[in-house]
Amino acid sequence: MPKVLISDELSPRAVEIFKERGVDVDVKVGLKPDQLRAIIGAYDGLAIRSATKVTAEVLAVAEKLKVVGRAGIGVDNVDIKAATARGVVVMNTPFGNAITTAEHAIALMFAVARQVPAADASTQAGKWEKNRFMGSELSFKTLGLIGCGNIGSIVAERAIGLKMRVAAYDPFLSEERAQALGVDKVTLDELIARADFISIHTPLTEQTRNILGRERLMKTRKGVRIVNCARGGLVDELAVRDLLISGHIAGAAFDVFSEEPAKQNVLFGAPNLVCTPHLGASTVEAQENVALQVAEQMSDYLMTGAVANSLNMPNVSAEDAPRLAPYLKLAENLGSFAGQLTETGIKAVSIEYEGTVAALNVKPLTQAVITGLLRPQLENVNMVNAPILARERGVDVAEVKHDRDSDYQTQITVTVTTERRTRSVSGTLFGGKRPRLVYIKGIEIEAEFAPNMLYITNDDKPGFIGRLGALLGDTGVNIATFHLGRDKPGGEAIALVAVDQKLDGALVDRIGALDGVTQAKALAF
Known part of the structure; x- marks a missing residue:
């Protein structure tokens, strides 16, 4: 159960709303900065008005914090830059007062x-x-x-x-x-x-x-x-x-x-x-409105992923949140796939949306792709801070929607340009909820994402599958699924193998040394 701290005076109705939505809540008003820092690490959310100062020092020890909700408009008492860097969503209530x-x-x-x-x-x-x-x-x-x-x-x-x-x-x-x-x-x-x-x-x-x-x-x-x-x-x-x-x-x-x-x-x-003593929002109606609004917004985010009135993340309505969930997973997996295969500096990433997905709110999906892309290289990356981290590293991010029909009802393609090469990967949803790879570098290959996978590029010549199977069998690695694709007979081939256990580096090196193999990489999702 998510846990929220209310550190400024809010309507008692806000507490009721949190509890009704399944969120545990503590009310501790008037905390001094050192007192707030001492306890904030236990909370997923922090609900405030203007008295509490959410500084970089507070955020640095807020290890679980996911959202700060300001009951009111102004957020100058919140260090939004530090919150974004820590991956904390900052919300306000711009209409309540x-x-x-x-x-x-x-x-x-x-x-x-x-x-x-x-x-x-x-x-x-x-x-x-x-x-x-x-x-x-x-x-x-x-x-x-x-x-x-x-x-x-x-x-x-x-x-x-x-x-x-x-x-x-x-x-x-x-x-x-x-x-x-x-x-x-x-x-x-x-x-x-x-x-x-x-x-x-x-x-x-x-x-x-x-x-x-x-x-x-x-x-x-x-x-x-x-x-x-x-x-x-x-x-x-x-x-x-x-x-x-x-x-x-x-x-x-x-x-x-x-x-x-x-x-x-x-x-x-x-x-x-x-x-007057800062009375702009001091009416019975306004105090009730902003308290209810911030409680509802924070509860929706913590329980469903819906984002409303955020200062540092695209809004996602409560209706869209469950519909976007499988697309978010697909987007992050595609980004992760590309990120795990990237061994040099990323210069640019392009995310293309075709079919059903192109009609959705794709801003969160783009952030999910960037999150997956950067996570293999950086710690503490999430959808809030990923765009900032990409910008700081000079990564050019392009988002493209296509009206054209794709080979699938919905399709997302992620193209990553590094200092050495450009690589693309495409995916879709099977049954509207199961993420699946459909193209890698333009080569058609259908494969579900698995916790542990082996990615191999090799020359399309007889005997490779036997050599790979024998090596995995000799080392006690069980194959769950095996998917193959190639650009042309005798050309470049791709093998994507789901296995039942994590592959150690020494084994991957042995696979990479097999005759005909040009690249071998262990992947985790």
């Missing part, structure tokens, strides 16, 4: 435009300073959105409903999507020049850190109002304070800070500033 965070951004826009917190404090103090709190309408103002993904697009829809004009900067926003939302797609410089309000909805990355730095903030329109409900570190907080004091920025609202919990911050005490 999107509405809640978008609504909070709108609320803060109203609060900063009408100085609601300061007016409330003044009124409750008995001052009745009606003339002091002159606000600004949102209607017909320009809202500049930095980031127009899940949350940003909801903010755009709400803002348009308030009769605001919306300009959006997002490198991934297509013209068609912008038109559908009713926003102007602009450059960041254009947004800075036009916006009366700026709201940020982008993750914190090296590219987005300080996206609103001092230089850009000084180029904004005088009287601009800034809202940040995304991540601390996206805005230069000291620059905002200075510009609030000078009056260049009319108001600012921050729900997130560069260091949290923000018990102190350079912004605090600045005029016309509204602050």
